[in-house]
Amino acid sequence: MRRVAGRGAGWILALAAGLMLAAHGRDRFDAWVEATDLPPLAPATSVEVQDRDGRLLRAYTVADGRWRLDVDPTRVDPGFVAMLLTYEDRRFRSHSGVDPRAMARAFAQAAWNGRVVSGGSTLTMQVARLLEEGTTGEVAGKLRQIRVALKLERVLTKDEILSLYLLLAPYGGNLEGVRAASLAWFGKEPARLTPAEAALLVAIPQSPESRRPDRAADRARDARDRVLARAVRFGLVEAEEAEAARSEPVPGRRLAFPAHAPHLADRARAGDPLAPLHRLTLDRGLQARLEDLAALAVLGRDQMQVAILVADHASGEILASVGSAGFRDDGRQGFVDMTVAMRSPGSTLKPLVYGLAFDQGLAHPETLVDDRPMDFGGYAPQNFDRLYRGEIRLREALQLSLNIPVVALTEAFGPARLLLAMERAGMVVRLPGERPGLAVSLGGVGVSLEGLVQLYAAIARGGVALPLTWRAEGDREAQGQRVLSAVAAWQIGDILAGLAPPPGAPANRLSYKTGTSYGHRDAWAIGYDGRHVIGVWMGRADGTPVPGAFGADTAAPVLFQAFARLKPGLDAPPPAPAATRLVSNAELPAPLRRFRPREAAFAPEGAPSVAFPPDGAEVELIAGAGLKVRVSGGKAPFTWLVDGAPVVTGARDREAVLAMAGAGFVTLSVIDAEGRSARAGLRLR
The missing domain is CATH 2.60.40.10 (Immunoglobulins)
Incomplete structure (x- = not known):
């Protein structure tokens, strides 16, 4: 803490002592203290966004740009607190806000030496100054600190006063409080500090600007070592331990505060702007690993962006949400949250089409279908590779992501049913026209990565959709809607698990589907196992084409890498429901052996x-x-x-x-x- 400067300090201390000893009688002294107007005792703190285990994901500065993070004293290293009280105010627990012995000693030393040798301020007086942002060396300022300190001791407990110091102590620049300082200088919460770290955090507030480790390493180290010496003297630290602590270098630079899941953190704050704390369902470790993966995925790819979403499909909880690679990368428009941006889904809706056809009794995975040119009332789609396979099983048609069969299925039960199923899955859908057409099944609709992950989570959950949640305090009693039967959902998962993984990926049976939108604007890969579902989108945030970007080649490798960073292996899928018909084509009932479109033939009239x-x-x-x-x-x-x-x-x-x-x-x-x-x-x- 800054020392009282000049010879006048002794008179200040003398005056203070006089006030305590004879303030016109005890009653008038009590009335004087009781009449003290206190400053606000609940300073604004940084809004925090935490993960499911209470670990900091992101924090925001208070209105004046300071980092001032709320502090729970029980989560501060006890060794630091012991050093602080021993060095700053050994009689903190026993005095009433002003320590007469400390003041008398300070007055005597000042009178003998002609200058201030030691301060007489208690921790409570320092809190009084910090609350009012007052000065130390002025007579009026010192008197005000004494008066406020005496009143604080009457309205607050000792632990509450200590908490205010831990919250407000200055640590240089715009850092206030032990949590902000520990994160900025050591990159960790102050729950467990080394003796060297604890001593440095005790020393800096005495002269926060001249002892900043990043600007005055020598002064910071000397001040730290003096705290360590006092800790040894009073038995807080062993001499050998202090010697080892003195050999540790002080931090050479200030670290950035955690800034994980910035898009989702901003959404949480915007949704409840007055809340000081937002607890999310994310896992900070997984979030950090996937943010690193996202940065690698776009490395060397001009203007390319990526978004990754991970959810526990049993609960609907989102475990990681990467809205872009580089939140502040304006060249890639990193500020755009691509997990909620509306884009064309390409072929990623095809599994839902097949599942609906299975449920309608129109087909079975082993049903044969013609992959040949067809005209659906003037709409004549082509396969992506412009090749046609002739007669093929529906299982293979989905694995090859053929367009003709899926449009034929959609035409059979109607695109409106497909839109209804998407809405039942909880997806937000943006339709280009007033009425859905057959092109919806090929990506002719706007959806988000979040919506697609919710759809695939429903398939993975046996056909029942639950809303994805990212607030830890969210409603867990929500009842899901059935989108597909359990049999159809299992059949889709079994088909998708038969897809070969991309080159270099683990040879597992991940159920996944890729998609590429028209013009190569969006590359998708979404997959799930028995526990988790992950969705990956890649493209440019402004929607311009990315030549050569395919879901299978671009997004699928990222999907498999994301699963590898989530866990070492896949969780087994559920067994087939008892009603599942596991037979060959020849064993199917006659109507299911071959699918015949209702209106998919060319009219034999006019020119050939x-x-x-x-x-x-x-x-x-x-x-x-x-x-x-x-x-x-x-x-x-x-x-x-x-x-x-x-x-x-x-x-x-x-x-x-x-x-x-x-x-x-x-x-x-x-x-x-x-x-x-x-x-x-x-x-x-």
Whole structure:
């Protein structure tokens, strides 16, 4: 604490002693103390955001820009408190706010030496000065401190006064209080301090600016060592322990305060701006590990961003929320929380489509479906790779993320049912038009990463959706809505677990799905095991395309790395429900063996056109099988030509198989009975 300067200090102390001994009688003295107007005894403290175990995620400065973190004395190292009282105010527990013995000693030393040798301020007097931000050396200021200290002792307990000191003690710059100082100088809470650390925190407040370790290391070290010497003298520290402590260097720089989950912390504060403390369901260790992973994921990728969300799907609690890589990276728009941004989900809604089809009795994982060009009332989607596989099991169609089968399924039960299921899962949906179309199943809708994780959590939970929660004090009694049957949910998980992991990832059975939105604007990967669900989004925050960014190549590796940072292995999925039909296609009831779209055929009228393969397609040839072709429109019989040479003539059927010479680019033509023709260029592989 700053010393009283000049010869006038002795007169101040003498005057104070006189006031205590004879303040016009005891009664008038008591009345004088009782009439003291106290400053506010509850200084503003930094708003804190803590994780599920009470560990600091992020803190905010108070209004004047100071770091002043609330202090629980029971969570401050007892050794530090003992050093503090021994060095600053050994009779703190027994005096009434002013220590006559200390003042008398200070007065005698000042009179003998002609200068202040030791201070007479008690810890309570120091608290009085800190509460009012008063001065030390002025007579009026000293008298005011004495008066406020005496009143404080009458209205507060000793522990409450000590708590105020621990909260307000200055530590240089904009640091106040032992918690802020311990975090800034040592990077840890003050619950467990070494003797060297405790001694330094005792010493700095006596002259906070001239003893700042980052600016005056020598002065800070000397002051620390004096505290250690006093601690040895009074038996608080062994001599050997103090000697070892003196060899420790003082901190050379001030550390940054924790700033984990900044986006979610800001959301929490905005939702309850008056609350001094926000307790979240996050795990700080996991959050820090995934923030590091996010930074690595975009390293060297210009303007690329990433968002990662982890939840316990049994409880719905969010365990980690990374809104971006670099909150303050304006070049990547890191301030945008991409866990809640509305983006196109690409193929990530396909598992829900298949699950609904299973529940409607339209199909089974082993049901066969045609992967061929289809027209759905003028909507003619293509597969992402522009290839077609012909007849294929639905299990394989989902694993290959084919577009034609999923649109056919959506057309069978209606896109409105798909939107309803998304809403039942708790997803916020942004629809481009007034009515949903079939393109919804391919990503033609706006959703968020948070919404997709909630959907996959519902599938992982056996088809029941619970709202994701990130406030530790949130409602845990909420009843979930059923989105899929337990059987359909298990079937989806079983299919997705059959996907091969990305190169270099562990060969496990993680149930996951990737997606890529139109124009490569969004790359997704979402997966779950028996306990957790993780979602990853990658792209640019401004929505511009990222050429070459695919969910499988870009986001999936990050998903598997996130699981590796979450835990060493996967939790086993639940067993199949008793009602699950685990059979082959041949063992299915006849209606389930083959899926037939209700309205997915070309109308055979008007001029002919090559329905399959479509113009510009790439088709994989199977040795000895020929090329399967189909014509829509026109009038039979048909003539098929390859590069101008007739291959099939007089064909009455709309489908034919053409013998092909080999791989390469070919021009396929068809001529109907009235001489009308159509042409398609394709590449054979």
